[in-house]
Amino acid sequence: MTLTVAVEFHGVTTVQITSKKIVFSSKKGNKITVRDVIEELLSLEPRLGGKVIDPSSHLLLSSYLGNINGEKFIEGNQDEMKNGDSLIVIPRMAGG
Amino acid sequence: MNGYHGKALVIDLGLKTWRHVEIPESVLRGYIGGTGLAAWLLYQLCPEGADPLGSDNPLIFSTSPLVDTKLTTSSKFAVASKSPLTGYIGDSMSSSKIAVSMKRTGCDAVVVTGQSKDWTYLVVSDGGVDFCSAKHVVGLSNTDTENELKQLVGSGVSVACIGPAGERLVRYSTISNDGGRQAGRTGTGAVMGSKKLKAIVFAGDKKVEISDNDTLDGIRVDLIEKSLGLATAKYRDTGTIANASVFDRLGSLPSNNFKSGSFKDLGEITAETIYQETDVRSVHCANCTIGCEKLITEPGSNKQVRLEYQSLYALGPLLGSGNRSILLQSTNYCDEVGLDTVSAGATIAWYFECIEKGLLDDEFANSSNKILDILRSIVSRKGIGNLLAEGTKFASSIVEEGSSDFAMHVKGLEMPGYEPRTLKTMALALAVSTRGACHNRSSAYEYDFSSVTDRFKADSEKGGLVAKGEDYSAVMDSMIWCKFVRKVFSEFYKESSEILAAVTGWDIDAEELEACGERINNLKKMFNMREGWLREDDTLPNRVLSESLEDGNSLSEDELNLMIKSYYKARHWNEDGTIPFETLKRLNLEQAQNVVIS
Numbered sequence: 125m126t127l128t129v130a131v132e133f134h135g136v137t138t139v140q141i142t143s144k145k146i147v148f149s150s151k152k153g154n155k156i157t158v159r160d161v162i163e164e165l166l167s168l169e170p171r172l173g174g175k176v177i178d179p180s181s182h183l184l185l186s187s188y189l190g191n192i193n194g195e196k197f198i199e200g201n202q203d204e205m206k207n208g209d210s211l212i213v214i215p216r217m218a219g220g
Numbered sequence: 221m222n223g224y225h226g227k228a229l230v231i232d233l234g235l236k237t238w239r240h241v242e243i244p245e246s247v248l249r250g251y252i253g254g255t256g257l258a259a260w261l262l263y264q265l266c267p268e269g270a271d272p273l274g275s276d277n278p279l280i281f282s283t284s285p286l287v288d289t290k291l292t293t294s295s296k297f298a299v300a301s302k303s304p305l306t307g308y309i310g311d312s313m314s315s316s317k318i319a320v321s322m323k324r325t326g327c328d329a330v331v332v333t334g335q336s337k338d339w340t341y342l343v344v345s346d347g348g349v350d351f352c353s354a355k356h357v358v359g360l361s362n363t364d365t366e367n368e369l370k371q372l373v374g375s376g377v378s379v380a381c382i383g384p385a386g387e388r389l390v391r392y393s394t395i396s397n398d399g400g401r402q403a404g405r406t407g408t409g410a411v412m413g414s415k416k417l418k419a420i421v422f423a424g425d426k427k428v429e430i431s432d433n434d435t436l437d438g439i440r441v442d443l444i445e446k447s448l449g450l451a452t453a454k455y456r457d458t459g460t461i462a463n464a465s466v467f468d469r470l471g472s473l474p475s476n477n478f479k480s481g482s483f484k485d486l487g488e489i490t491a492e493t494i495y496q497e498t499d500v501r502s503v504h505c506a507n508c509t510i511g512c513e514k515l516i517t518e519p520g521s522n523k524q525v526r527l528e529y530q531s532l533y534a535l536g537p538l539l540g541s542g543n544r545s546i547l548l549q550s551t552n553y554c555d556e557v558g559l560d561t562v563s564a565g566a567t568i569a570w571y572f573e574c575i576e577k578g579l580l581d582d583e584f585a586n587s588s589n590k591i592l593d594i595l596r597s598i599v600s601r602k603g604i605g606n607l608l609a610e611g612t613k614f615a616s617s618i619v620e621e622g623s624s625d626f627a628m629h630v631k632g633l634e635m636p637g638y639e640p641r642t643l644k645t646m647a648l649a650l651a652v653s654t655r656g657a658c659h660n661r662s663s664a665y666e667y668d669f670s671s672v673t674d675r676f677k678a679d680s681e682k683g684g685l686v687a688k689g690e691d692y693s694a695v696m697d698s699m700i701w702c703k704f705v706r707k708v709f710s711e712f713y714k715e716s717s718e719i720l721a722a723v724t725g726w727d728i729d730a731e732e733l734e735a736c737g738e739r740i741n742n743l744k745k746m747f748n749m750r751e752g753w754l755r756e757d758d759t760l761p762n763r764v765l766s767e768s769l770e771d772g773n774s775l776s777e778d779e780l781n782l783m784i785k786s787y788y789k790a791r792h793w794n795e796d797g798t799i800p801f802e803t804l805k806r807l808n809l810e811q812a813q814n815v816v817i818s
Binding site: 132134135136137138144185186187189191194195196197198199212214215216 | 450451453454457458462463464465466468469470471490491492495669670671676707
């Protein structure tokens, strides 16, 4: 089964990303984790490595937060994503 | 005493006299400095029931033990007074070289009382106070006032001044320093204006002793390194304007006077677009390694405008405007005349809705730059501007006809750019804050933007989070640290107490420092209770409690009350929000009203 998920970037200015929203399909079956999504994202957008994503751990850098569908903030990269989900990448909030 | 001068300078503008008064070491240790010390001085020196714009209301500038230590982000000061917007405690903060100049005048706080007959500026140095005629600078903008006085007194000095808004007692006017930085909220600029005090020039040269310079040197280097890491990346890279598109996506960007939690015309004013289409320059406060300030220059313009998220929200989406040029012009105008952008924007948003509902005439129907023209009318107090200069609480009480339902303030202070119906921890913090709708004295949004709590759920865990956030913020604002450096600490209270120990020589630990935060917040509440606080003051605007957002998110009065109950419990207060004697005693506050400074 092929899953379609999206990754959205908001408030990210440190790196020029091809598109604010990247939609891609995963062939890893009907269950994928945030780690899988980040891994695929990195292969599509290698320049995110070291700027937004830690390429060795496949985690977002600690200066960024991940949120699924605007509903749930994630810790680490083990949360599951379903077909049609969006991983939203934003700078870590500490005021303003 | 190390780290402090141990005294406050008290100036009487009416009598044109000044004196130094000692501040007991126990007070400095219990309230630290910044907003804590300012709150203590206000509690002592402001008579019960004082008119915020009368001669009795003291205007208090307070530094801290960290000022002049060159620790990163520590060049900050607080200013406090009874707020002309809320009638309760008002405090605000600003940064840069002025904090060092202020402290080098040989005191930890400068208190201005009384009222001058004629416009005055003060020159405060370690030798005393000069009272000078400000006739030639009245009516000048903040930049022109600062430049003029520096030329007159000397380029090495620092200036805190008010612009035309403060002179005309606009209730949300600011105090400006160091080239346009603002002590923005709660209307301290109007208090300064009510005293006919145009400016204070700080020109001291007296340094304090530090207890352990070697330890502090090591800490300084370590903090600089940490402050350049990932914890502060957002502020160095983009500044707070990054919030706009993030909040919009999360349904937490208030727009059109809080009718909506997102804004469809945001395109031109997101950080992403601003970085692509304009020239953005980062600026640092004195002794800061982060540089969160962003000066923006539009193509074809030579005007640099300082833009923060709160100004962007209040003079953009809140007014239904996504026009970048108008946003930058309005923000720059507010900085120059000394208007708090948040209160100004929220008051205009209320006016727009009054026009829409046929409650007030549109006096600007033919204007090509409506927002700027309304701001001008507020400062000149002409036409409807005279009413809008009073803020949403007062203006809606005059217009009536249900207009208070959409007057977006708490206790009189207008709402910042955080949508309470999708940020429930923040909703509670806005409702219970002693200074009104304030985002800075709790940092509660941080919990909502994390996996710690469910931001959509109004539950009883929110009370503990808000109390914890408030105490933490009170210590930050009293040490004083910039909020943007907070993530570099892994154990905030422990590390901060070690730094305070190195500066002062006190044997102070994390537990004692944490208790200072709780004490400061309770003292602020005591001030409000003395000035007539009622349980019903802890609430949110009717619109928030009665209307759902388009995505269905809402917050009922019952849900808010449940969270408020949990907050009072976490604070060890009575169910009606008053403070029991046991809590006062535990915090050594039971004698607060009897301490006299000599």
